[in-house]
Amino acid sequence: xxxxxxxxxxxxxxxxGATGDLTKRKLFPALYNLAKQGFLPDNFAVIGVGxxxxxxxDFWSKISADLNEFVGAGVDKNLIKWxxxxxxxTGGDFDDDKKLFKDxxxxxxxxxxxxxxxxxxxxxxxxxxxxxxxxxxxxxxNGLAKQTNGNWRRFIYEKPxxxxxxxxxxxxxxxxxxxxxxxxxxxxxxxxxxxxQNILVFRFGNxxxxxxxxxxxxxxxxxxxxxKLGVESRGGYYDTAGALRDMIPNHIFQLVTLTAMEPxxxxxxxxxxxxxxxxxxAIQPFSPEDVLHxxxxxxxxxxxxxxxxxxxxxxxxxxxxxxxxxxxxALKLSIDNWxxxxxxxxxxxxxxxxxxxxxxxVQFKKAPFMLFRDTPIERLTTNRIVIHIQPDEGITxxxxxxTPGPIVxxxxxxxxxxxxxxxxxxxxxxxxxxxxxxxxxxxxLFQRADMVEASWGIVSPILDVWHAxxxxxxxxxxxxxxxxxxxxxxxxxxGRKWKNTVEK
Ligand code: BG6
Numbered sequence: 001x002x003x004x005x006x007x008x009x010x011x012x013x014x015x016x017g018a019t020g021d022l023t024k025r026k027l028f029p030a031l032y033n034l035a036k037q038g039f040l041p042d043n044f045a046v047i048g049v050g051x052x053x054x055x056x057x058d059f060w061s062k063i064s065a066d067l068n069e070f071v072g073a074g075v076d077k078n079l080i081k082w083x084x085x086x087x088x089x090t091g092g093d094f095d096d097d098k099k100l101f102k103d104x105x106x107x108x109x110x111x112x113x114x115x116x117x118x119x120x121x122x123x124x125x126x127x128x129x130x131x132x133x134x135x136x137x138x139x140x141x142n143g144l145a146k147q148t149n150g151n152w153r154r155f156i157y158e159k160p161x162x163x164x165x166x167x168x169x170x171x172x173x174x175x176x177x178x179x180x181x182x183x184x185x186x187x188x189x190x191x192x193x194x195x196x197q198n199i200l201v202f203r204f205g206n207x208x209x210x211x212x213x214x215x216x217x218x219x220x221x222x223x224x225x226x227x228k229l230g231v232e233s234r235g236g237y238y239d240t241a242g243a244l245r246d247m248i249p250n251h252i253f254q255l256v257t258l259t260a261m262e263p264x265x266x267x268x269x270x271x272x273x274x275x276x277x278x279x280x281x282a283i284q285p286f287s288p289e290d291v292l293h294x295x296x297x298x299x300x301x302x303x304x305x306x307x308x309x310x311x312x313x314x315x316x317x318x319x320x321x322x323x324x325x326x327x328x329x330a331l332k333l334s335i336d337n338w339x340x341x342x343x344x345x346x347x348x349x350x351x352x353x354x355x356x357x358x359x360x361x362v363q364f365k366k367a368p369f370m371l372f373r374d375t376p377i378e379r380l381t382t383n384r385i386v387i388h389i390q391p392d393e394g395i396t397x398x399x400x401x402x403t404p405g406p407i408v409x410x411x412x413x414x415x416x417x418x419x420x421x422x423x424x425x426x427x428x429x430x431x432x433x434x435x436x437x438x439x440x441x442x443x444x445l446f447q448r449a450d451m452v453e454a455s456w457g458i459v460s461p462i463l464d465v466w467h468a469x470x471x472x473x474x475x476x477x478x479x480x481x482x483x484x485x486x487x488x489x490x491x492x493x494x495g496r497k498w499k500n501t502v503e504k
Pocket of ligand 1 (some may be wrong): 159227246358
């Protein structure tokens with residue numbers, strides 16, 4: 001990660017799927033925020049590509065209206081004009097390499113000439129994943145993927161990258177036929193979150209945590225990605241994916257690997273990713289027997305959240321009435337290496353849960369001998385470090401302290417670091433850092449082919465067993481609850497308990 005570079009390199013960003021949701025909600029607002037902070041050079045332009053035939057002026061008027069909505073308070077008029085001067089659009093059929101891709105080529109040449117941009121291009125594929133290979137191939141066929149005269153060509157792929165091990169391998173193989181791995185940026189937006197990046201700084205920039213970050217001191221780790229939202233308008237996609245595919249091999253495994261990895265020898269992309277990959281390879285594979293005992297799936301039923309009634313998953317739009325797709329998944333992972341032997345990593349994610357919160361809890365072992373006999377057993381505290389990823393980014397250290405009074409009694413207290421309180425509000429979509437990194441050629445926060453495949457390798461056996469034995473008890477948790485009872489039992493059988501925020 002280069003920390004000294006002030007501006008991105010001169011380049012053109014080409015967005016495929018430019019009239020879609022991601023472009024308006026995340027990509028343009030992120031570019032705007034980058035420009036506002038002075039990270040974009042003047043020799044920069046964006047070309048939107050979509051299926052609709054639109055004039056650039058019409059595309060721009062949509063984008064600028066959306067910027068007002070998604071950037072929030074007070075968009076800067078001068079900056080909007082700056083963007084307008086460098087935003088272009090071309091539309092057509094993505095399957096037709098005769099017309100659309102020729103038009104893109106012509107437009108790229110014109111834009112480079114007009115804005116004095118060397119031919120550095122990056123293509124953002126914000127399209128359905130079925131189009132990744134096809135569109136990339138057409139770009140390549142038209143001579144727009146080859147890196148010549150010191151100019152670079154990079155490709156960013158949105159998730160999901162494959163839907164199981166086999167499809168991920170196939171997609172990697174197809175892309176690697178036309179591109180070099182160093183040109184491929186597989187995005188996982190969790191890595192754009194400040195606190196996720198902070199895990200590395202927290203662990204390796206301080207000397208006090210690392211000595212206790214291992215099996216000698218840590219009892220277990222819990223990672224929760226809980227959402228209050230349901231599937232919203234994405235029923236069609238979600239019903240073919242499910243919670244496991246949607247969240248675990250990508251977002252949750254990023255959190256697991258950053259929490260568990262060994263210190264890298266440097267912060268160069270491959271040094272960091274090699275250490276992450278080692279963790280993925282050390283995660284114990286799930287046998288069919290393990291799937292029955294170490295995994296839990298759930299689907300939300302009716303329920304009440306914030307005094308509103310919500311209906312079950314099976315009644316969501318574009319979801320099959322008898323759907324067996326899980327909206328909740330919990331796993332007990334074992335990492336087979338010296339640092340983590342016998343320290344379980346429990347991970348869970350779900351929709352329509354009681355609260356939106358993403359956090360990593362590192363639970364330490366109990367003190368070896370308890371001196372304070374007057375403290376009721378439920379008040380005896382164990383130490384934990386909680387890394388809050390959202391909604392409130394920060395870190396909490398939980399420990400015991402003497403309660404005031406003549407008797408030595410213990411109570412649990414928290415020492416809190418809150419990002420906003422300390423550093424103030426930073427307006428970010430989470431995509432700024434990732435786009436910027438692609439523009440400077442830093443792939444540290446992107447997934448490598450081997451990592452994607454290793455992640456699918458872990459979850460594919462679970463998917464197979466779940467597919468072979470459909471759940472019989474769905475829906476098995478109420479909307480607005482903390483998920484199915486079996487997930488509590490998964491920890492209870494080990495004498496442990498999930499930490500839900502309400503009991504901070
Ligand atoms: C996406 C998933 O990748 O991440 C969604 O497809 C999920 O289902 C989203 O809601 C969660 O992202 P965040 O940043 O809100 O935690």
